[in-house]
Amino acid sequence: xxxxxxxxxxxxxxxxxxxxxxxxxxxxxxxxxxxxxxxxxxxxxxxxxxxxxxxxxxxxxxxxxxxxxxxxxxxxxxxxxxxxxxxxxxxxxxxxxxxxxxxxxxxxxxxxxxxxxxxxxxxxxxx
Amino acid sequence: xxxxxxxxxxxxxxxxxxxxxxxxxxxxxxxxxxxxxxxxxxxxxxxxxxxxxxxxxxxxxxxxxxxxxxxxxxxxxxxxxxxxxxxxxxxxxxxxxxxxxxxxxxx
Numbered sequence: 001x002x003x004x005x006x007x008x009x010x011x012x013x014x015x016x017x018x019x020x021x022x023x024x025x026x027x028x029x030x031x032x033x034x035x036x037x038x039x040x041x042x043x044x045x046x047x048x049x050x051x052x053x054x055x056x057x058x059x060x061x062x063x064x065x066x067x068x069x070x071x072x073x074x075x076x077x078x079x080x081x082x083x084x085x086x087x088x089x090x091x092x093x094x095x096x097x098x099x100x101x102x103x104x105x106x107x108x109x110x111x112x113x114x115x116x117x118x119x120x121x122x123x124x125x126x127x
Numbered sequence: 128x129x130x131x132x133x134x135x136x137x138x139x140x141x142x143x144x145x146x147x148x149x150x151x152x153x154x155x156x157x158x159x160x161x162x163x164x165x166x167x168x169x170x171x172x173x174x175x176x177x178x179x180x181x182x183x184x185x186x187x188x189x190x191x192x193x194x195x196x197x198x199x200x201x202x203x204x205x206x207x208x209x210x211x212x213x214x215x216x217x218x219x220x221x222x223x224x225x226x227x228x229x230x231x232x233x234x
Contacts, residue, residue: 035223037171045163045171045214045225059221062128095170103177111218113161113176120170 002026002116004096009121016086016125022079022096022118030054030074033099035114036081038092038123048094049081064090086125093120129153129217131226139234146202148229150215155195159219162191162200165228166211174213175200205231 008020022034036048049070050059058070069082079096097114104110130153140146150160158178163171173182175191178198188203202209210233215226 037225044228045165045216047216047223047225050221050223061222100173100176110159111223112159113173113182113216113218114163114171115173115176115182117170117172 002098004098004116004118006094006096006118006121009094009123011124011126012086013127014087014125017082017084018086018123020081020083020094020096020121020123022081024077024079024096024098027098029072029077032101033057033111034072034079035097035099036070036079037095037097037114037117038090039095039120040089040092043092046092050099051079083123086123088125091123091125093122095120128222129156129220129224131215131217131224133213133215133226133229136227136229138229138231140205140231141234142205142207144205144234146205146209146231148200148213148215148231150193150198150200150226152196152198152217152219156217156219158194159217160191160193160198161216161218162189163214163216164209164211165214171214202231 003025005023033052035050051070067085071080096118098116100113100115102109160178162175165171179191212228212230
């Protein structure tokens, strides 16, 4: 059974840092791209960052670029999100999500969906 | 960046109703669109990917269609467990933007 378990959330002051972790099990972690998605209280979903299976490709939303760093440790089946210079608007539940196997055609491969999600961890940025 | 809009934002319906939600992209995204269902306090659940392919285990009353810039999610006969918020997501290009959501409530 695929399981994703986030941890590391909590209360932090503006300008502070936090490191989120996502422990994966039930699948070959090193074969999948992974993602972080967040949801502010009462709001919709916002994609935050993605990392390819070997960490060769990394992408960020403009809202977090330069402040957040995504990483993974395939030996530990773990995904991370280092969050620095936190702002009040970063307050949200943070989910890790697995990328569905890509669709490949004509030499190109495409993302199709996020098929498994963790339960989320709440990050609150407040003084 | 590709922007997604969803209509309606809110929908009130009864058990047994046929429900249709529309998602529009600001530019063509081929068929790289997914639909998710989210219930309060829970993580999103994948319903449909590649615009029209049903995720394993999802009831057949859910269906998706469209390509390019206009997509629809249809629930053929609304069940009590379907009252939730539905989001579309484009995966044609980074960044993987989500639509603003459609809340389906009990009439």
